[in-house]
Amino acid sequence: MDELLRDFIAETMEHLAVLDRDLVAIEENPADSQLLDNAFRSVHSIKGTCGFLGLKRIETLLHAAETLLGKIRDGGLSAAVATTAPAALLGACDRARSLVAALATDGHEPDGADGDIIARLELSARSALALPPAAEMPVADAAAVSANAVTASIRVNLDTIDRLMAEVSELVLARNQLMQVLRGRDDGEAALALQRLSQVTSDLQESVMKARMQPIGQAWAKLPRIVRDLGRELGKKIELKLEGAETELDRQVLELVKDPFTHLVRNAADHGIESATERRRAGKPETGTVILAARQEGGAIVITLCDDGRGIDPEKLRAVARRRGFAGEAELLAMDEHQLQQLVFHPGFTTAAQVTSVSGRGVGLDVVRSNVEKIGGTVDLSSTIGRGTRFTIKIPLTLAIVPALLLDCGGQRFAVPQTAVAELVRIGDGHRVEWIHDAPVLRTRGRLLPLVRLADVLGFGTSAGASESLIAIVGHGTRRFGVMIDGVDDAEEIVVKSLSPVLRGVRLFAGSTILGDGSVVLILDPGALAAAVGTAESGEAALSAAPVSALGTASRGASMLVFRAGDSAKAIPLASIVRIEEVGMREIEQIDGKPALSYRGRFLPLHVFGALGHPANKRRVIIAEHDGKSIGFPVDELLDTVDESLVLDGSMARPGLLGVAALGGRLTEIVDVAHYAATRGAPLPIATRSAA
Amino acid sequence: MSAGDYVIVRLGAQEFGIPVADIRDVLRRQKTTPVPLAPRAIAGLLNLRGRIATAIDLRLRLGLPPAAASAEGTMVVVEREGELYALTVDAVGDVLRIEQDRLEPVPAARDPEWRHVATAVYAAAHGLIVLFDVGRLLDIVPRLRAAS
Numbered sequence: 114m115d116e117l118l119r120d121f122i123a124e125t126m127e128h129l130a131v132l133d134r135d136l137v138a139i140e141e142n143p144a145d146s147q148l149l150d151n152a153f154r155s156v157h158s159i160k161g162t163c164g165f166l167g168l169k170r171i172e173t174l175l176h177a178a179e180t181l182l183g184k185i186r187d188g189g190l191s192a193a194v195a196t197t198a199p200a201a202l203l204g205a206c207d208r209a210r211s212l213v214a215a216l217a218t219d220g221h222e223p224d225g226a227d228g229d230i231i232a233r234l235e236l237s238a239r240s241a242l243a244l245p246p247a248a249e250m251p252v253a254d255a256a257a258v259s260a261n262a263v264t265a266s267i268r269v270n271l272d273t274i275d276r277l278m279a280e281v282s283e284l285v286l287a288r289n290q291l292m293q294v295l296r297g298r299d300d301g302e303a304a305l306a307l308q309r310l311s312q313v314t315s316d317l318q319e320s321v322m323k324a325r326m327q328p329i330g331q332a333w334a335k336l337p338r339i340v341r342d343l344g345r346e347l348g349k350k351i352e353l354k355l356e357g358a359e360t361e362l363d364r365q366v367l368e369l370v371k372d373p374f375t376h377l378v379r380n381a382a383d384h385g386i387e388s389a390t391e392r393r394r395a396g397k398p399e400t401g402t403v404i405l406a407a408r409q410e411g412g413a414i415v416i417t418l419c420d421d422g423r424g425i426d427p428e429k430l431r432a433v434a435r436r437r438g439f440a441g442e443a444e445l446l447a448m449d450e451h452q453l454q455q456l457v458f459h460p461g462f463t464t465a466a467q468v469t470s471v472s473g474r475g476v477g478l479d480v481v482r483s484n485v486e487k488i489g490g491t492v493d494l495s496s497t498i499g500r501g502t503r504f505t506i507k508i509p510l511t512l513a514i515v516p517a518l519l520l521d522c523g524g525q526r527f528a529v530p531q532t533a534v535a536e537l538v539r540i541g542d543g544h545r546v547e548w549i550h551d552a553p554v555l556r557t558r559g560r561l562l563p564l565v566r567l568a569d570v571l572g573f574g575t576s577a578g579a580s581e582s583l584i585a586i587v588g589h590g591t592r593r594f595g596v597m598i599d600g601v602d603d604a605e606e607i608v609v610k611s612l613s614p615v616l617r618g619v620r621l622f623a624g625s626t627i628l629g630d631g632s633v634v635l636i637l638d639p640g641a642l643a644a645a646v647g648t649a650e651s652g653e654a655a656l657s658a659a660p661v662s663a664l665g666t667a668s669r670g671a672s673m674l675v676f677r678a679g680d681s682a683k684a685i686p687l688a689s690i691v692r693i694e695e696v697g698m699r700e701i702e703q704i705d706g707k708p709a710l711s712y713r714g715r716f717l718p719l720h721v722f723g724a725l726g727h728p729a730n731k732r733r734v735i736i737a738e739h740d741g742k743s744i745g746f747p748v749d750e751l752l753d754t755v756d757e758s759l760v761l762d763g764s765m766a767r768p769g770l771l772g773v774a775a776l777g778g779r780l781t782e783i784v785d786v787a788h789y790a791a792t793r794g795a796p797l798p799i800a801t802r803s804a805a
Numbered sequence: 806m807s808a809g810d811y812v813i814v815r816l817g818a819q820e821f822g823i824p825v826a827d828i829r830d831v832l833r834r835q836k837t838t839p840v841p842l843a844p845r846a847i848a849g850l851l852n853l854r855g856r857i858a859t860a861i862d863l864r865l866r867l868g869l870p871p872a873a874a875s876a877e878g879t880m881v882v883v884e885r886e887g888e889l890y891a892l893t894v895d896a897v898g899d900v901l902r903i904e905q906d907r908l909e910p911v912p913a914a915r916d917p918e919w920r921h922v923a924t925a926v927y928a929a930a931h932g933l934i935v936l937f938d939v940g941r942l943l944d945i946v947p948r949l950r951a952a953s
Contacts, residue, residue, distance in 0.1 A: 283855050286855060287855060525838070525839065525841075571841035571842065572841050572842050573841065610857050612859075613859040613888040613889075613890070614886070614888065614943075615844070615847065615859060615861075615890075615943060616840060616843055616847065616859060618844075619840060619841075619842050619843050621841070621842060622840070625838075625850055625857050626857075627852050627855065627857060631852055632838065632852065633837075633838040633849075633850040633851060633852050633857055634838060635838065635840060635841075635850070
């Protein structure tokens with residue numbers, strides 16, 4: 114197919130999606146002349162190109178649509194037309210789309226005619242004609258808007274952008290390698306040049322990533338139409354509000370989350386929003402509202418989908434889970450509301466009383482969740498009966514570069530995406546491995562977590578010298594399990610490369626990568642690990658989602674955790690961190706006028722940088738240890754883990770502050786854990802809290 | 806008529822020919838990252854100037870006894886469908902221009918695996934050289950896996 118035609122197809126599909134959205138909006142807001150102008154322009158420009166390319170069938174169809182739109186624009190949308198025109202135009206839009214799709218596969222327009230659609234358009238146009246012309250159009254305004262809309266831009270082939278991204282990824286690797294080589298050397302000049310290279314590389318990476326970005330609104334273009342059609346089909350009044358549609362996302366990520374969005378919106382319209390009568394009885398406005406909002410937060414995009422519908426009844430969930438045997442009775446009774454709500458992500462779960470053509474077929478939220486998790490994202494849900502439901506989806510900005518943790522097993526290193534690792538626990542540190550028949554389980558916080566030996570999964574067998582003293586707790590879907598490993602080596606940003614075809618049969622690995630030191634490591638696929646644990650466990654569904662932080666008890670001395678607390682970036686050596694907990698601020702008590710947290714039956718003294726925050730909020734608390742004494746630091750935000758040699762500027766040192774260093778390009782205060790542990794710290798009990 | 810240029814490699818006492826056109830590089834045997842659960846013939850992964858290559862032990866691939874751990878060995882890097890593969894061999898010899906009229910079909914008595922990966926046998930002055938089809942050397946790895 115020639116380039117011109119390919120461009121036309123891509124462009125027209127985009128135009129049609131926008132047109133869909135505008136037409137739905139016109140239906141809601143018939144008086145909006147701006148919308149009419151937009152729709153007219155879209156149709157006109159596609160039609161023009163069709164004429165140029167000799168695509169007669171689409172041209173004829175769109176000509177009829179254009180005529181109708183022109184009549185409405187000049188004559189206003191009367192009550193008579195309002196009922197027929199948008200539907201006829203949407204019909205034309207659908208037909209045009211299927212013609213373009215056929216064009217894309219066959220390379221030419223399919224045979225046939227569109228007399229049916231055209232007749233409807235003409236009929237509608239005739240009723241528009243009967244009306245007196247409306248007031249003069251503000252033509253100048255419209256022209257000004259369209260002129261502003263044209264920004265300096267060019268269309269670039271996606272392959273070019275993808276190749277550019279791949280090359281930049283290689284550059285990042287080369288830079289990391291160079292840093293590794295020069296790390297041990299005392300060469301100021303080289304260090305300076307490297308710093309410059311590093312800066313330029315980072316900037317370039319950012320620019321290329323930006324070039325791959327597309328507004329998330331593109332993935333949403335179809336949604337207003339879907340909600341409109343659903344509302345009609347189900348006899349409900351639903352308003353869809355889109356916020357933050359301009360938020361930009363990597364195009365590859367965008368492709369992957371398109372379907373999950375559609376699914377969630379359908380779900381909200383179908384299950385969430387009640388019928389108008391039901392809403393009136395509940396004292397709510399007849400029209401239900403679904404709000405889809407996106408915003409950027411650090412290196413992630415957070416998307417929320419809220420509806421003001423009936424909410425999810427936890428008791429109903431419990432009943433369905435019981436009936437389908439998703440979890441044991443005792444477990445179900447022990448679950449709190451939030452844990453019960455997570456059951457909707459269980460495969461095959463649906464609470465819809467009846468299966469509609471829309472959703473409720475039991476294929477659903479589990480697929481949404483696994484799609485989002487596949488790209489390193491998370492999905493969470495909260496719901497209040499009678500008030501509505503909110504889904505929160507967090508997805509990374511880009512897939513090209515993934516923060517990973519390097520695990521040791523049998524003398525070999527393996528990478529695992531950090532997002533998959535909920536936490537790291539050291540055996541003995543209040544955690545015990547027990548055996549049920551032949552299966553190891555971890556007893557932690559009163560719960561049992563299925564365990565798997567990574568050495569077994571890898572077919573290493575029992576080798577001498579393997580300590581297996583560390584457990585990486587991995588979350589995959591609703592499953593949560595521990596992976597026994599020998600240690601954690603490092604955290605590094607990696608560029609994922611797919612395995613060669615001869616290795617595709619090995620399902621355990623998601624790919625491989627080259628580390629900064631030039632060595633090649635395999636990337637473990639959390640999904641395959643989950644499969645290795647087996648499907649018998651039901652217990653993991655009961656485990657609430659612990660804060661996801663890929664940080665833990667063991668690491669090399671130089672690795673630092675960077676966080677924000679009290680308005681500045683601070684860092685603590687990873688080696689001194691025992692654990693990170695999420696804590697509600699109201700759990701914090703004052704002991705002798707100093708804040709402390711009741712933790713494992715003892716009081717853990719806290720040192721608060723800045724203010725403690727509102728009692729209703731939750732914050733993460735870093736629990737650090739020095740010389741047998743523990744202290745907690747509430748943090749505002751975990752920023753990063755870095756593994757850089759420290760160049761400490763001690764001129765600002767004071768008790769509790771070792772000095773300031775540039776970490777990950779950020780001026781960071783290095784916290785003196787020893788100081789706080791010695792002055793305020795308290796020993797933590799070793800014993801595990803009882804399971805009861 | 807010429808059937809093209811081949812690089813002659815040695816595995817044990819047997820000589821093989823790999824088409825020069827398929828070869829990207831020849832290097833000393835490198836350390837590789839083993840791939841657990843992979844077919845036996847896959848020696849591992851290695852970093853070739855920023856690209857990841859899959860190393861294939863040709864001895865194991867052809868059902869020959871493995872080389873001694875201390876053996877030096879050489880890697881012949883070939884490219885197939887955009888992927889790099891490093892074929893480990895005992896030694897690499899000269900480039901030979903193969904004349905079409907001195908090619909013989911692979912004898913039927915040979916191991917079926919050999920018959921699959923070989924295109925022909927070349928009768929050189931000092932002995933027989935088995936000519937490889939690189940694509941076939943690689944595409945049957947999953948079959949090996951199924952058998953193991």
